[in-house]
Amino acid sequence: MTYRTVKLLADATTPEDLFHGQWQARPLSPRRVRALPGRPLEPGLHQGLEGMGGDRATRLQGLLPASSRLLPHQTPFGRSGHRTPARTVAGWILRHPDSLSEVDQLRLKAVMAHCPELKALAGHVRSFAQILTERQGQRLPEWLDAVRQDDLPGLHTLVVGIDRDRAAVTAGLTLPWHSGVVEGHVNRIKMLKRQMFGRAGFALLRKRVLLAP
Structure with a gap:
């Protein structure tokens, strides 16, 4: 939690204060906006970003033409x-x-x-x-x-x-042998160690490793 977040929480006198004014996002400076190579910023985009608060991503999406809007995944x-x-x-x-x-x-x-x-x-x-x-x-x-x-x-x-x-x-990718059986035993031993951590000594752990299926 940042200092700014703590200060905002401390300055709020009522629950409503958390949703009005104090929690508005800080204006995005135009100098931080960069155009992609070959894709200049749309006219008026800098002006639209000035003083923009709240969900900037959603509002910025609305300023772009349909052909430029992102559809993730x-x-x-x-x-x-x-x-x-x-x-x-x-x-x-x-x-x-x-x-x-x-x-x-x-x-x-x-x-x-x-x-x-x-x-x-x-x-x-x-x-x-x-x-x-x-x-x-x-x-x-x-x-x-x-x-x-x-x-x-x-x-x-x-x-x-x-x-x-x-x-x-x-x-x-060529030979028929693999280490699957060894890895299976390693996982079994790790499981037994986690189950007995802080509960018993080495002697009991050794018996479980040797005798447990």
């Missing part, structure tokens, strides 16, 4: 102009193509038609899924080179992480 699809949440599109991409209904397949094609980057992303995700499920680790270098050729910063971060330990990743 949404991606356009289809010819009708409807919109679908980005999470839904991600689900379409991450699922096996054969598991998608005919309607979802058509919608995904419409989304990728509007966004070439999304089409490239879907191709890389499905290629990696095939490498993972069919244990084709020998294809990993080819997949990494293909990802680097596209402008997909999110996947580039993944590529950098894989390059740091490529031998281990390749082995995990």
Whole structure:
């Protein structure tokens, strides 16, 4: 809690004071407003920001033309102009193509038609899924080179992480062995330690670790 918040609470004499005057947002200085590259500020926007209080985001949204208003977490699809949440599109991409209904397949094609980057992303995700499920680790270098050729910063971060330990990743995508059983026992021991924290000594903890299923 900031000093300003504490002062506002201390100066309020009645509950109504909390909702009138004192809690209005401070005016936004025009010098703090910056235009995006290639998108100059709308005429009169600086004047509209001066003295603006309350929910500035909502009021600022109303000052912008419809084409400039933001719709968070949404991606356009289809010819009708409807919109679908980005999470839904991600689900379409991450699922096996054969598991998608005919309607979802058509919608995904419409989304990728509007966004070439999304089409490239879907191709890389499905290629990696095939490498993972069919244990084709020998294809990993080819997949990494293909990802680097596209402008997909999110996947580039993944590529950098894989390059740091490529031998281990390749082995995990190729060999049938894994450390799942070991990790399961580690989680079981951690659970027992949390259950007995401050309740018993090492001797009882040792018996539970050895005997508990």
